[in-house]
Amino acid sequence: MKKIWMFIASLCFGISLFAQNGNAKQLCSSFKDCISKAEKTDIHRKKIQLYDEAIVNFKSSDGEKNRISILLKRANSIIKEANGDTGYKGEIALKVTHKPEYKKQQFDKASEDLNSIEPNLSLLNTSEQTLYESLKSEINSQNP
Template sequence: MAEKTDIHRKKISFYNKAIALFEAKDGVKNKARVHLKRANSLIREAKGDTGYKGEIALKVTHKPEYKKGQFDKAKADLNVVEPTLAELDSQDVALFSELKKILEEE
């Protein structure tokens, strides 16, 4: 469902629901991938990328406290993902590395 939208806040909402409904039978790898995708959307949204597409690029600026909160949530997600990196594909590992770098620069 989250893949059908580019809007980061909607994606975050979908990923929150997916994580809340996750069951052990769904697998650790799949759960890690959802955490990784949520971390990506959290970081992009906190940095001002709304995800809206169109003739004009819509960017927003957030208060520092909000950004810090979103970055903290993304860090927590990446901490969940890190122990499962060996099970993820190269594209997911590359995204993980990119997100870690962004968070270190903030």
């Protein structure tokens, strides 16, 4: 009888966990909200998540220039994170080392963003164009 109650309890607990994961909480409510939250954090993984969400929430009324700028910022954060920069600040700068496969995968993602930007380079301001060239160069040096 004790085994049956333990089984029922574990089953209920499992269903409870499944229900919580099934209703994943949105990180932000709109393109602008996502951008605002991303700008408030230094942590690259969090920035990437928020930029991903911003792209999902993008509407044409948000403006193509804004979409292109977010793709550039996401590529920048992806490359920094892949190179081990966590973005954590404090007394100790936290750096990590990733496996080469993961790093290549992240660089490929960043490259996709940069390729999406390329036809619209004229929408970027001078500093954004400089960042674009820098990121493109870094990707090319990693993937000869």
